[in-house]
Amino acid sequence: MPANDSPAEGGVEITQSRAVDRRTFLAAAGTGATVGLAGCLGGGGGEGVRIGGVYLLSGLAEALGAGSAAAAEVAVDAINEEGGINGNDVEIEIRDHGDNPQRQMRSLVQEFGADVMIGLTSSGVTLNSGPTIEQLRVPFTLTDIGTPYITEPDTETYGDYYEDNGTAAGLPNLFRTNSNTSHMTYAIARFIQENYADTGTLSIANMGPSYAYGEQTWEYVQAYMDGLGVDYEVVASEFPELGATDMTPQINSVISADPDLLFTSFWAGDTVTFVSQAAEQGLFDQVDDVFDTIGADPTNFEALGDTMPEGLHFSGWYWPGAYGTEADQNFIDLYQSTYEDDSEVLAYPTFTGGSTWAAVQIYKDAIEAAGGTNPDDVISEMEGYTYEDDPRGSVTLDAETHQATASCVIGESSFDADVPYDGAGQVNTQTYTLDRETSLELLDGSGLPPGL
Template identity: 65%
Template sequence: MGSDHTKHGERVGETNGGRTNSSGTSGGRVNRRSFLAAAGTGTAVALAGCSGGGGDTVRIGGMYLLSGLAQALGTSSENAARAAVDDINENGGINGQDVEITIRDHGSQPAQTIRSLVQEDNSDVLIGITSSGVGLATAPTIESLGVPFIATDIGTPYLTEFDTEAYGNYYESDDGKAALKPNIFRSTANTSHMTYGIAKFIADNYGAMRVANMGPDYAYGEQCWEYFKAYSEGLGVDHEYVASEFPSLGASDMTPQINSVLSNDPDLVFTSFWAGDATTFISQAAEQGLFDEVEDVFDTIGADPTVFSALGDTTPEGIHMSGWYWPTAYDNEYNQAFLDKYESMYSDEPVPSIPGFTGGQTWGAVQTYKQVIESVGSLNSDDIVSELEGFTFEEDPRGPVTYDADSHQAQAPVTLGTTSFDVDVPYDGAGLADIQKYTITRDESLELLDGSGLGPGM
């Protein structure tokens, strides 16, 4: 979820062979054929999962945060993935083969975990990861393994930014912001897209305001704030930025930062908290009277049933919270099928029996693999990657989703709604009402971000 918070040297240290370059580039884009040729020279054990080494079984490997700060979100993603696998197996599997899924916690050595999923568990394809920092750190390892990977929970735009000429290679420069690897795709919207939706709503409904920021003290929080300001400027809105506070990730006490924001008398507060941090911020901000003092509060990816359930009746009504997916935002048969399957499997679990904000895209990623593998008729990584480039999955819960051929970013909407206790949710707490969905193209993003040095990642 959160973006990179390690140094470049530490990222490189997570890989097998030190620094990874993007030698197969053309106009900033990674060249898939060069990558696949290079991957073909790797060890036999590294490619065991790519050739369908599982025999009569299609094997999916996944890695999520299943402990600590984001445990609830990682578990929600795991649940959605297992629900998709169960649905596929009930309907004949993939090319008549049963599907098995192995999901592991990030652990202390996530790159090693990824390798194990391929080399020991013979995973044919991969999904994950809850942390953008871990995603960026393990991307060179994923590239070296050659297995198709769909990121379902990663926010940083860098992961799907391909133009190294314009934004610099993330793995070769401390200023680099382009980190696309040829076998990595993303099924969810990214931070660039999320912050655009909030900036656009504010531009259309409020205009120029006194805006303060609060977010977690690492690169994800900083990225959200920078992209929000860049999009606001691109939209022609001249906000006055009056304060910016970054409590530490997982902070138990945010009251000093909340009071600092209040002392600067903002009209709006922009935040980038998620999971436990979103719960801490909202509960303590309510105690400090922040929601009574400002006109509105906006949060990027805090709109999740686990957050609202934990807060109970503490959530103030009428503030704006966004996410990659909200269960009632999409009225179509494929979303309903997902919700029905999820409820049937998890209604007795001690978590909300509706999927979290990572659910739709995780279910969609697994179901996309089914269609792609059946389309190419094999588990060959080359064929799967080729088919995924530009592939449109019509049966996604969010509506038809296309994986851009250049960036590998899914063209999917983001949701933004207001908190309300008048919506029907299967837990004690608020839900989202008045939901709006935002989309944006790469060309539109490039125009709005012009001069900021920030890449769209789409």
């Protein structure tokens, strides 16, 4: 999810240094060494498997975090219904980031005894928590995080995020099952190239939240359009504050610039604010198309109701039913049956649902293959592992970057979509994949890491 360029969040001071290198990490984990956490590693010999989760469960991203937590609980219930992991039940505890996410992580591992971890809902929290995640040593799988930096291991090319003010922040015990910002912006740039490049020079405007995520997505989509040879000119770029209640000044500025296309990077509540106010101002009647990076979420579409314009191209890490796989339908059915009578959780998976389900299931497979929860063994099983029953289709965790080869999806907003709520959904969905070699070629000269 969105990145934050501040040195720490929630007033938590962290040390900008790498705790241990990979070889030291694996050696220490294999011998039971704890580096200041003696006797506090997860899975302290008890029966059963414990999963800890940290998500934003309040504020702007409350619905996102709640959707991830709901998907994780569905996955755990499904595993326990089938006999658990190695014959042992799985227990899960999920907590809000709160104002000290690092404390929650430590508590889940050291006090709850989490063998493995999932999260988070903020790239800023993730990057700022890197030293803590590495020191805790247990496998930690990201299900909701956008920044490519956190799965970029090439410190020689991009500089070490924790030592040299670089952008490579890959960690030995950290994995990611969702697509990332690099991948999402590539998909949008490719869609623009395929559908609008033959219309001459395109005038493009940008709107996004005024912090690192909005700026980062705008940099990436321009770099990919450049790499793909799209002929365009930027006519406006506006960054309303994160969580702004009034975006009309920025919307009016874009309207005045009269762009052909509008690129946006709003998410969660900001998506609802932007779409509703832009519709009222007539923006969507003026532009040919609008693209959004991670706004394609059923909770957003339900909140917008009949104010959601049709024909906009919103993207996301997952959209229910976009893949035509048996695994996806199985996940949707389980999710809906679990929450059909719940007044607080929409009975339809959110755009983080597929990646969260996958993270829990991959842990099951890795722990069973390892014969236990030893961190070294589980990490070794996860590196290069292919999960065949992912709702989005088969995905592989890259052995070096730990980034999943998951697709991302772009769809067209429509009230003709088959959704179990009053509002628009996605039709004409298209999935996009991207490999590291292609990304490096297209981003050449930009200085941006692929994180793939």
